[in-house]
Amino acid sequence: MVTTQPQNSQILDNYKLMSDRVVLITGASRGIGAATAKLLARHGAAVGVNYYGSEEAAGQVVEAIASEGGQALAVKADVRDPQQVDAMVQQVAEAFGPIDTVVINANAGFPIAPFVDYRWEDFEAKLVGELKGAFFPCKAVVPSMIEQKRGCIIAVSSSVSRSPSEGFSAHSTAKSGLNAFINSLALELGPHGIRANVVAPGLVLTDATAQVPQEDKDASAQMVPLKRNGLPEDIAGAILLLASEEARFITGAYLPVSGGIQML
Numbered sequence: 001m002v003t004t005q006p007q008n009s010q011i012l013d014n015y016k017l018m019s020d021r022v023v024l025i026t027g028a029s030r031g032i033g034a035a036t037a038k039l040l041a042r043h044g045a046a047v048g049v050n051y052y053g054s055e056e057a058a059g060q061v062v063e064a065i066a067s068e069g070g071q072a073l074a075v076k077a078d079v080r081d082p083q084q085v086d087a088m089v090q091q092v093a094e095a096f097g098p099i100d101t102v103v104i105n106a107n108a109g110f111p112i113a114p115f116v117d118y119r120w121e122d123f124e125a126k127l128v129g130e131l132k133g134a135f136f137p138c139k140a141v142v143p144s145m146i147e148q149k150r151g152c153i154i155a156v157s158s159s160v161s162r163s164p165s166e167g168f169s170a171h172s173t174a175k176s177g178l179n180a181f182i183n184s185l186a187l188e189l190g191p192h193g194i195r196a197n198v199v200a201p202g203l204v205l206t207d208a209t210a211q212v213p214q215e216d217k218d219a220s221a222q223m224v225p226l227k228r229n230g231l232p233e234d235i236a237g238a239i240l241l242l243a244s245e246e247a248r249f250i251t252g253a254y255l256p257v258s259g260g261i262q263m264l
């Protein structure tokens with residue numbers, strides 16, 4: 001019997017949302033960044049997998065992508081250092097062509113402590129680290145996005161940027177600064193065809209939350225309408241949606257990805 005039905009693989013090919021796209025993801029050796037690299041590559045993107053200390057883990061992300069027939073390159077850079085960031089962007093562009101999508105994700109660590117115990121040095125390091133990690137990669141990729149007349153910037157913020165949590169004053173302040181920065185880019189760069197959006201996860205099970213006691217994770221899951229903790233793949237899915245052409249008229253958005261714990 002002759003059939004005109006496409007095979008499953010053909011259907012999947014037709015539904016690749018990131019074909020011919022070149023993506024840089026900061027902090028992609030582990031956690032949310034690693035899951036995002038794998039998902040975007042599965043959807044056809046060539047991916048720059050940025051790492052800082054975890055060379056082996058970044059290599060494993062690249063291997064996993066290659067084993068599925070995707071394209072990726074591990075690139076080392078401290079996102080707080082403009083020279084290292086410029087060199088990384090050049091490496092990715094030489095391998096795959098100009099970057100059209102950047103995911104600002106690298107985790108700027110911080111102590112969890114009450115404000116009365118917070119030292120200015122720790123507060124400042126978080127603020128500066130978070131904003132340098134957004135400013136320098138954007139600064140490095142935006143000129144070629146302007147030339148291409150298209151581009152997509154997605155920043156991984158946090159639900160605490162709008163709903164503070166005890167002990168998280170530095171993180172809340174840094175992430176709300178990140179939101180404002182991304183909104184500014186959405187406004188200024190929109191006329192060049194460049195979109196800029198924020199995803200805001202709640203608690204996600206990664207190395208960054210490995211020290212959170214299990215009972216706190218369970219309590220958090222109970223407060224979430226969808227009744228579980230977030231997984232890196234949940235955040236990756238939201239990033240894919242915003243990065244895809246299907247989101248072409250969405251810019252300046254703040255998308256909570258928290259199973260409903262944060263509603264706007």
Ligand SMILES: NC(=O)c1ccc[n+]([C@@H]2O[C@H](COP(=O)([O-])OP(=O)(O)OC[C@H]3O[C@@H](n4cnc5c(N)ncnc54)[C@H](OP(=O)(O)O)[C@@H]3O)[C@@H](O)[C@H]2O)c1
Nearest residue numbers: 027029030031032051052053054078079106107204206208
């Ligand atoms: N997990 C959560 O509950 C949660 C909730 C809300 C928001 N977020 C946000 O989600 C993002 C990712 O967090 P995660 O939980 O996936 O973190 P993670 O599992 O701890 O991974 C952190 C990643 O950031 C990279 N990184 C750290 N400092 C860097 C630097 N200076 N330059 C380049 N890369 C650097 C690490 O690279 P190396 O290992 O190679 O050094 C690693 O790939 C962060 O922006 C975080 O604030 C997380």
